[in-house]
Amino acid sequence: MTTLFLSADRNLDDWIAAWRETAPDRPILVHGQDDYDPARIDYALTWRPPSGVMQTLPNLKAIFNMGAGVDAVVADPDRPPVPIVRLVDNDLAVRMSEYVVLQVLSHFRQAPAYAAQQARREWTPHDQPSAPSARVGLMGYGVLAQHCAPILLALGFNVIGWSRSKKPSDITLYHGRDGLPEFLARTDILVCLLPMTEDTRGILNADLIAQLSTASPVGPVLINAGRGGLQKSDEILAALQSGALKGASLDVFETEPLPADSPLWDAPNLIITPHVAAVPDPAATVTSITSRMTAFERGDPVAGLVDPVRGY
Ligand code: NDP
Ligand code: OXD
Numbered sequence: 106m107t108t109l110f111l112s113a114d115r116n117l118d119d120w121i122a123a124w125r126e127t128a129p130d131r132p133i134l135v136h137g138q139d140d141y142d143p144a145r146i147d148y149a150l151t152w153r154p155p156s157g158v159m160q161t162l163p164n165l166k167a168i169f170n171m172g173a174g175v176d177a178v179v180a181d182p183d184r185p186p187v188p189i190v191r192l193v194d195n196d197l198a199v200r201m202s203e204y205v206v207l208q209v210l211s212h213f214r215q216a217p218a219y220a221a222q223q224a225r226r227e228w229t230p231h232d233q234p235s236a237p238s239a240r241v242g243l244m245g246y247g248v249l250a251q252h253c254a255p256i257l258l259a260l261g262f263n264v265i266g267w268s269r270s271k272k273p274s275d276i277t278l279y280h281g282r283d284g285l286p287e288f289l290a291r292t293d294i295l296v297c298l299l300p301m302t303e304d305t306r307g308i309l310n311a312d313l314i315a316q317l318s319t320a321s322p323v324g325p326v327l328i329n330a331g332r333g334g335l336q337k338s339d340e341i342l343a344a345l346q347s348g349a350l351k352g353a354s355l356d357v358f359e360t361e362p363l364p365a366d367s368p369l370w371d372a373p374n375l376i377i378t379p380h381v382a383a384v385p386d387p388a389a390t391v392t393s394i395t396s397r398m399t400a401f402e403r404g405d406p407v408a409g410l411v412d413p414v415r416g417y
Contacts, residue, residue, distance in 0.1 A: 106398065107145050108169075109162065110135045112152040115171070120150075123387035128395045148398060153177040159184040167401055169394050171385060173197060173249065173409075174332055176301035179416050190401070191417075192385060193409035194393045198252035201383035204330055205253045205296055208354040208376065209241055209262070212294060212326040217352060217374045232322060236261030239321050242292030243267070245299035245331065246278055249383070253296070265291055269304075269415075289316035293324030300417035301332035309336040314344045326352045330382035333358035338369060345372045356382040 108124075110117050110133060117135060124133050133150075134141045136158060146162045152171040159165060160183040167188045170178055175191045178184065211217070215231055222229055241257050243250040246266035254276055257264045266278045267288040279288035289295070295317060299305045309329055317325035327350055329336050338359065344350040352374040358367075361380055369375060400407050411417060 106147040106166075106402070107132045107134060108148040108150050108398075109133075109141065109146045111149045111154040111158055112136075112171070113155040115152040120171070120387040120391070123391045127388070127391045131395060131398070150394070151178050154181065156181045157183065167398075169398065171390070171394075173383075174300055175411050175417065176332060176334070179302075179411070179413065186413075188401070188407070189411040189413065190397055190407055191409045191411050192390065192394070193248055194385060194390050196389035197383050197385050198249055200385075201249040201298070201330065202253045202256050204356065204378075204382035205298075205328065206256055206260070208328045208330075209257065209294055209296065209326075210260075211354070211376060212328075212352040212374075213239055213262075213323050215323065217376065234322055237263060239263065239293050239323060240265060240291055240318065241294045241296060242288055244288075244295055244297045246274065247298065247300075250296070250298045253298075262294075286316055289313060290318055293318050293321035294326040295328065297327070297329040297331045297335060299331045299335055301334045302416035304416075305331075306334050307337050309341065311337070311340040311344060311349075314340070314349055323351060325350055326354075328354040330354075330356045333361065338367075342368055342372050345375055350374075352376075354378070356380055 108131060110120065121135065143161045144163055147164060147166050149159055149162065149165060149168045150171060151168055159181060165185050165187050167190060168178055169190045170192055173192045175189055178189055218231060240263040243254060243264065243266040246268040250266060254264050264276050265288060266274065266276055267284060268278060268280050271280045297309055309327065319325060327341065341353060345353055354376040356378045357380050363369060369377065397407050
């Protein structure tokens, strides 16, 4: 079974090395580097695949994505109608939890304010609420958010979630558009871990921000590690400037890299990171991908199978 590495913009060197080390019995070819016969390709291993290539692979059996978000794969209208498998991996979940906890604590412990004071050599303590008084709302309660929740709970935060469907959960979980207003009204620090779909595009906007709780002295805060297309950047910028948002962390942007002339770079209390919330480690990740290829070949259940209608 031959796998074609297919990415428009990811440096694949580490992935290729990890693959050759971990799965020497599974041949790989790299689009853009190797000459190959399209009829030989059984699997595509994708990250933001260049459009038009997958449709040239007549014997493609499945698409395995190098990331959890498959929006760039689903967006290719000409891809063959084969199963898409997204990345579900413990290493990725741990990394996302690190990012989320770092950002929640940064805003909760008023790190941007103290950093600004330090630059001015200013010594001014601010009142610090206790963690149980702050409510963290996990928007999108999937694999990654469910890994974050117990860590935030262990720190003492109140944690609630919002998902598309109703499902059993250890935390209070709201669902669907009907459940959104109550979820937002009970959220001081919003963490968005939604996938990018037609339903979620632009959901992080002024209207949503206006519905967040203003009860906590450290909120409302918005953290987005999902996808840039979920956010209306100009509305987030305006909310930061007006104080409607006390702080924000954005890891993802509609245009990446974020252009140097974007006004977001100068927004108050905004922490910008360059889409690094959870970057999969190839060595750790190749095994989880190849083991799911094996499950797929045996006809066993495959974790991370994407529903092409839902788009995630
Ligand atoms: P999952 O598919 O496991 O979880 C997605 C969650 O979002 C589910 O709870 C789902 O609801 C919910 N959801 C989807 N659509 C809607 C909707 N219309 N309304 C309400 N809830 C909705 O994904 P992961 O947790 O694995 O990953 C989440 C996203 O994080 C990825 O899609 C990717 O975009 C992003 N990501 C970003 C990274 C970074 O470095 N910045 C790294 C890795 C991922 P339900 O449970 O009902 O299905
Ligand atoms: C992902 C990402 O979707 O890295 O995994 O953004």
